[in-house]
Amino acid sequence: MVRHIAPVIPVQLILPNSDFERSYREYIEELGAEERYPFPLDFDHIDFAGLLAKLEQFRHGVDLPEGFVPSSTYWLVDEGEILGVSNLRHYLNDRIRHVGGHIGLGIRPSSRGRGLGNELMKLTIEKAIEHGIREIHIHCHKHNEPSAKMVKANGGTLESEVNDGGEIVQRYVVNAP
Numbered sequence: 001m002v003r004h005i006a007p008v009i010p011v012q013l014i015l016p017n018s019d020f021e022r023s024y025r026e027y028i029e030e031l032g033a034e035e036r037y038p039f040p041l042d043f044d045h046i047d048f049a050g051l052l053a054k055l056e057q058f059r060h061g062v063d064l065p066e067g068f069v070p071s072s073t074y075w076l077v078d079e080g081e082i083l084g085v086s087n088l089r090h091y092l093n094d095r096i097r098h099v100g101g102h103i104g105l106g107i108r109p110s111s112r113g114r115g116l117g118n119e120l121m122k123l124t125i126e127k128a129i130e131h132g133i134r135e136i137h138i139h140c141h142k143h144n145e146p147s148a149k150m151v152k153a154n155g156g157t158l159e160s161e162v163n164d165g166g167e168i169v170q171r172y173v174v175n176a177p
Contacts, residue, residue, distance in 0.1 A: 011078045011116070013086075013123040016055050020075060021048045023082045027108050038087035038104030040073045061090075069093055074127065076107075076120045083111040086124040090131055099164045101139035101171065102128055117146070121154045125174055134176045142168040 016024075028036075028045060036042050040058070045051045057063050061070035069089050076084035086105035089096060103124050107117050121138075128136045138156055140147035148170060156172035163169075 011076050011083065011119060013074045013076055013120070013127070015059075016052055016073055016075055018048065018052065020077065020080070020082055023077075023080065024048070024075075027082050027085075030109050034109070037106035038073070038085060040071075040087055041085060041106065067093070067095055069096065072127065072131075074124060076116065076123070083108050083116055084120045086120050088124055088127050088131065090133075092137060097137065099139060099162065099169050099171075101137040102133060103136065103138050117150045118153055121150050125154055125176075129176045136174040136176065138172045138174060139169050140172075142170050148172075 024045065025048075028041065031041070040055060043051055043054055055073045058068070058070060059072045064070070069091055071087050071089045074086045074088070075082045076086070084105060084107040086103060089100070089102050092100070092102065103121070105117065105120050105124060107120065125136060137159075138151045140151065142148075142161065151172045151174075155174045157174075159171045159173045161168050161170050
């Protein structure tokens with residue numbers, strides 16, 4: 001019997017930079033009218049240098065809009081292409097503790113179904129641990145079963161469910177070792 005071993009996914013998690021401008025613009029175009037996750041994908045990107053500066057401001061907690069906390073955006077890349085984006089909030093305020101959590105992420109539509117979401121979640125949890133976060137809150141809508149499976153596969157335990165404007169949000173916790 002021949003056993004097939006899945007190839008290791010040769011991806012990297014990096015901070016945003018100008019080398020990926022073309023890929024970023026194509027990613028946004030590919031999303032079309034789809035709701036964008038995580039939230040920094042909604043930032044204006046016409047001025048790409050301005051986008052990068054804004055992401056750096058968020059990372060350093062400079063000039064944040066009311067209700068926001070410092071957060072780091074990461075790009076999951078392979079061979080010059082952005083395959084996914086995650087955002088790690090460095091801490092939670094009352095609003096995002098209730099609904100939002102530490103980590104939001106999304107995978108480029110053409111790259112879905114390849115296990116990249118699990119890899120992006122794993123790598124972002126590692127970044128959370130590097131930031132000293134020991135109780136990592138990850139929330140998703142109850143109807144989003146793929147996200148719930150991804151969180152559970154990365155050690156998430158369902159803590160509670162809350163109603164957020166008529167939608168049930170599942171609140172998971174990953175406890176760092």
